[in-house]
Amino acid sequence: MREINYADALNEALRECMTADENVMIMGEDIGLYGGVFQVTKGLIEEFGPKRVLDTPISEAGFVGASVGAALTGLRPVTEIMFIDFTTVAMDMIINQMAKMHYMFGGRGRVPMVLRTNIGAGRGTAAQHSQSFHSIFAHIPGLYVIAPSTPYDAKGLLIEAIENDNPVIFVEHKKLYIEKGPVPEGRYTIPFGQAEVKREGSDVTVVATHAMVGRSLIAAEQAAQKGISVEVVDPRTLVPLDKETILTSIRKTGRLVVADEGHKNCGFGAEIGCLAAEEAVEYLKAPVARVASPDTPVPFSPPLEQAFIQDEKEILLAVEKVAQYA
Amino acid sequence: MREINYADALNEALRECMTADENVMIMGEDIGLYGGVFQVTKGLIEEFGPKRVLDTPISEAGFVGASVGAALTGLRPVTEIMFIDFTTVAMDMIINQMAKMHYMFGGRGRVPMVLRTNIGAGRGTAAQHSQSFHSIFAHIPGLYVIAPSTPYDAKGLLIEAIENDNPVIFVEHKKLYIEKGPVPEGRYTIPFGQAEVKREGSDVTVVATHAMVGRSLIAAEQAAQKGISVEVVDPRTLVPLDKETILTSIRKTGRLVVADEGHKNCGFGAEIGCLAAEEAVEYLKAPVARVASPDTPVPFSPPLEQAFIQDEKEILLAVEKVAQYA
Amino acid sequence: MKIQKAKLLWLYETMVRIRLFEERIQDLYARGAVPGLAHLYLGEEAVAAGACAHLGPEDYITSTHRGHGHVIAKGADLKYMMAELYGKVSGYCKGKGGSMHIADMEIGILGANGIAGGGLPIAVGAGMSAAWRGTDQVTVCFFGDDSSNNGTFHESLNFASLHRLPVVFVCENNLYGISVSQTKHQPIKDISIRAAAYAMPGVTVDGNDVLAVYEAVGEAVERARAGEGPTLVEAKTYRWRGHHEGDPNQGARYRTKEEIQSWKRKDPIPRFAEHLVSAKAATSSKLKTVEKSIEKEIDEAVEFANASDFPTLDELYTDVFYLAEGR
Amino acid sequence: MKIQKAKLLWLYETMVRIRLFEERIQDLYARGAVPGLAHLYLGEEAVAAGACAHLGPEDYITSTHRGHGHVIAKGADLKYMMAELYGKVSGYCKGKGGSMHIADMEIGILGANGIAGGGLPIAVGAGMSAAWRGTDQVTVCFFGDDSSNNGTFHESLNFASLHRLPVVFVCENNLYGISVSQTKHQPIKDISIRAAAYAMPGVTVDGNDVLAVYEAVGEAVERARAGEGPTLVEAKTYRWRGHHEGDPNQGARYRTKEEIQSWKRKDPIPRFAEHLVSAKAATSSKLKTVEKSIEKEIDEAVEFANASDFPTLDELYTDVFYLAEGR
Ligand SMILES: Cc1ncc(C[n+]2csc(CCOP(=O)(O)OP(=O)(O)O)c2C)c(N)n1
Ligand SMILES: Cc1ncc(C[n+]2csc(CCOP(=O)(O)OP(=O)(O)O)c2C)c(N)n1
Ligand SMILES: [Mg+2]
Ligand SMILES: [Mg+2]
Secondary structure, eight states, X not given: OOEEEHHHHHHHHHHHHHHHOTTEEEEETTOSTTOOTTSTTTTHHHHHHHHHEEEOOSOHHHHHHHHXXXXXXXXXXXXXXXXXXXXXXXXXXXXXIITTHHHHTTTOSOOOXXXXXXXXXXXXXXXXXXXXXXXXXXXXXXXEEEOOOSHHHHHHHHHHHHHSSSOEEEEEEGGGTTOEEEOOSSOOOOOTTOOEEEEOOSSEEEEEOTHHHHHHHHHHHHHXXXXXXXXXXXXXXXXXXXXXXXXXXXXXHSOEXXXXXXXSTTSHHHHHHHHHHHHSGGXXXXXXXXXXXXXXXOOOSHHHHHHHSXXXXXXXXXXXXXXXXX | OOEEXXXXXXXXXXXXXXXXXXXXXXXXXXXXXXXXXXXXXXXXXXXXXXXXEEEOOSOHHHHHHHHHHHHHTTOEEEEEOSSGGGGGGGHHIIIIIITTHHHHTTTOSOOOOEEEEEEOOOSSOOTTSSOOOTHHHHTSTTOEEEOOOSHHHHHHHHHHHHHSSSOEEEEEEGGGTTOEEEOOSSOOOOOTTOOEEEEOXXXXXXXXXXXXXXXXXHHHHHHHHTTOOEEEEEOSEEESOOHHHHHHHHHHHSOEEEEEEEESTTSHHHHHHHHHHHHSGGGOOXXXXXXXXXXXXXXXXXXXXXXXXXXHHHHHHHHHHHHTOO | OOOOHHHHHHHHHHHHHHHHHXXXXXXXXXXXXXXXXXXXXXXXXXXXXXXXXXXXXXXXXXOOTTOHHHHHHTTOOHHHHHHHHHTXXXXXXXXXXXXXXXXXXXXXXXXXXXXXXXXXXXXHHHHHHHHHHTXXXXXXXXXXXXXXXXXXXXXXXXXXXXXTOSEEEEEEEOSXXXXXXXXXXXXXSOGGGGGGGGTOOEEEEETTOHXXXXXXXXXXHHHHHTTOOOEEEEEEOOOSSOSXXXXXXXXXXXXXXXXXXXXXXXXXXXXXXXXXXXXXXXXXXXXXXXXHHHHHHHHHHHHHHHHSOOOXXXXXXXXXXXXXXXX | OOXXXXXXXXXXXXXXXXXXXXXXXXXXXXXXXXXXXOOOOTTOHHHHHHHHTTOOTTSEEEOOTTOHHHHHHTTOOHHHHHHHHHTOTTSXXXXXXXXXXXXXXXXXXXXXXXXXXXXXXXXXHHHHHHHHHTOXXXXXXXXXXXXXXXXHHHHHHHHHHHXXXXXXXXXXXXXXXTTEXXXXXXXXXXXXXXXXXXXXXXXXXXXXXXXXXXXXXXXXXXXXXXXXXXEEEEEEOOOSSOSSTTSXXXXXXXXXXXXXXXHHTTOHHHHHHHHHHHTTSOOHHHHHHHHHHHHHHHHHHHHHHHHSOOXXXXXXXXXXXXXXXXX
């Protein structure tokens, strides 16, 4: 199959949906002529025009709220927030409006919109342009939270998100935009709530998200050389969560490492670790291990930022640690 | 010792600190003539005047940001956000400015401010006035997150918070404001990072926060009648977290219930459950159990809201469940 | 602006419907029949009536925490409103929303809102949607004086004017945000001057004069339907009750009895009744019958609410997401 | 406004210092010596210089993502700036902040800011603090045209005017927010008209005329120190480079070469140099020596940065909280 990168896969998903449904529109800062700071919307304004590809002022609360209002009244907005760090200025519209309307209104009114944004450190952009607090959205009922780790998943999950009648927080990863992988032409969807076992193994389960998936696969390869068989499970959607696939793997291996780029405290790693303690404790042969970003802001200085980022090294260490327990 | 309620205890803490340090000022909506919607600031404008007790416009981002700027330049603002639900409109100022400045600036500049707000359902105020997403702040490095469960703790922790040179999210609980308890006159502080064992026991550890502490003590009493000895541990500060006291109790009882009013997914309960799985798994005799608000918005209708709120009944059920494991 | 006799009667009837509904809520609340928070609209009826008089069921409104008047004027059914305030499953939101979240997409009510200033961006989105879809639907966005200090006001008016969206921003300036008087929350008197910051027309009217509101919003709606963009209309008015039921003595902590009395003398309803009678648009006996029938309507609404069931507990878990067949 | 000869030279020297510093960063960035994001101030030097000319070390500024010019004009040491851009421990923030977070409380730099519009509320707080503490410190708040659409602009100007705080809001209107031209992000041309919405004076000046900026901000600072409250000063200018280094061809995706060239002809520095010489405030040889010494200063800054160490890895965990002795 032809290989394209994650950004182009997302671009194809947008083009597919905009061609199929004229009510789909995209908006955000610099998504038009500029094509998006990560080039995900490249070429779309030329194809669909400035109304369906709308460059917005710096008014995230305003245009996220406008997306909610538009979604309530017949459009299907796909709205970009340039970095997840900036979702903070629109947080009321996300947490109190977008997430809650369908419930508050007793099922009257739907909010079929997608909020696209991205996480990830490693580009030297410091504390306000490198965060990974996607777990915050998983804590708020009423939002689907999506975490694609490959170009294939990115396209299939985005089409599903746009066609879904509920509000979706679609969390991309900066460092993955230029990663290539096989992606089918045309429309296909990946249903929410279906984790994928990205590698099978029998000794240790690594539940990994976003860029941590690729890093876990590298660590798994290295572990294999040391005789440790690692299973890598990618939830793909944090909400809804495919608990069964995750628990099945944990019950099989009895050892759990959770690798998520968010901060450690009260993050997605905590949720999975607690899930194991609630529903698979009798199978656990070793302590659960979290590979997470430290509980510090993201530093600018390259060596500090590299130390901040947890990669295959830390994952391998965690795998070896839990593997020691018989 | 004389007994006063939680709101009055907070009021005393504010009066103490404003009397002791003229740089301490308070601001927020309706904290002046109105005395705060929960009467925490009652009488302070009469005593300290309208500059040090400042009623603000509906501009949470503006006045939380102003608090940050004032704190950087010599004042010690104690700022009230009427309900935690409204911290969303100030989230950038909290997450990207208040929490990060000391770190981003490499230690230059301090932000000695306290953001007071409250959580808790049960007053029939529905989805946008009843939330308990304090765990979000625990996920953001650079913020102390405080959770007083008694009038005594409320006063001592608030004085500590105001005298502390770091940004503090001080999370009160609506239903506790009218609860009475013994409170010393004058100044005293409770250091951050010291959990309190509110009841000793040997069979089950219940880590509880806010109103869940009182509910857990009732459940513990009921459990005792059934021959189950429950230890209730109140972290009092979620950040910094007194892991030792919590882990010591878990290692002693081998059974853990976490009772926090936040939503279940990626909440504080997940953090404590995961902590047990990381650092005390070999002591666990039973699955960890979370007593948390369901992952739904807070409904208005009284019977639904009552079903939403988890209290002594659910805690007792969880205690009995984990106690069944030998 | 010419106005039909039927419309004049509609304005009167609508104001009375709001007045009597709110008085009933005040009474029910005092007797503990209605749980939670109730922010009453008493005294401000002319604004909702005068504004919504120009809207059809296909047009949109966004409302506020003080929303009963807006949704009644937009055509909400008192039975479903009352049932919602009681928390009954027969209410507009199955009892899940309550007073601050009444919504009905069928008649363009995009929801009351518990966030002060939260409705403005949503109104802009509805306006954008109507413009993009090429309909002539207009959105009226209600909000208060203090809410005009929320950043959403700025972002919404900027965006709406930039794209000439069919939105009418109606600011109900009742001089207070809870206890904070306008002089303490903003350095201006006429909020309509803020329109100029967005190259948008702005006008201030007497919000207790239903015809003045009708005129001003009427022109704004015409501009909107003609694709000429949004307008900011400020209506000066006053709330008779406290911020919410339970605010001691109608807000005595921050307002004087004299101030409240002076505004009660400006009651928009008798003032408009006199006009109708003197203009021979209606006889006072005709107006009496209108009131009678509305009293009956409200009695029925209370009966309906009382007779309705609370939602069953499984409703706690439904509607978090819309689950289409097969998803 | 009378202006001393020494101040004239300071203005020139400051603009040149910014110009040469930014040109050096452009070069270092191209050669990969500087990591991360660099938003250069080339072409806008007159705004920072003209504004900060009225401030002493005890006064405050809040800056932006495009902040090098502001902090240089406020007196930042190029050595520590350069070291910070390199991510070295000898930098202003120990290398933890980088270009977008330079701060120095000792000389009133309350921080550059990575959030567009993030600095305004912080400036208001500094102004409040000065007023409450009874000092005559003034805060100058820099922000861009597109950032004037962030709700923080509205909330900050409202609050500052309400309490007559000593803050000068300096809007650098360079006609774009990244790729979005002003015509696409707001329906107005002169952002200064927004001041009226807050009963605040507003003025627009040629941001490439350092004396015009000096005059306008000077009057605003006088008002602020006299307790007469805040002012909004809009300076029309233009950035020569792309939004950040790496934005292809100085922003060719959204700007024409002609537009860029036409603005380069309005270069504020030679324009001011001619004025100085013709006004006999300085000889051109004198100006040359100024440039020379600044070149030397920058060379030393680069050497300093190169010679400095990166922070040790334990620094990752420090400064999350300030831990006083005994706490
Ligand atoms: C963002 C936000 N901040 C604060 C509140 C609390 N609150 C509810 S109503 C209100 C006052 C609103 O005043 P105004 O906009 O003038 O409307 P009015 O109540 O006078 O009709 C406040 C502060 C809120 N609901 N939302
Ligand atoms: C809240 C927020 N939204 C978006 C961004 C991304 N961003 C960085 S600079 C910028 C444009 C700023 O334009 P302007 O205020 O005119 O300043 P300029 O860059 O032109 O100096 C944008 C959109 C941001 N940093 N913060
Ligand atoms: Mg009001
Ligand atoms: Mg600009």
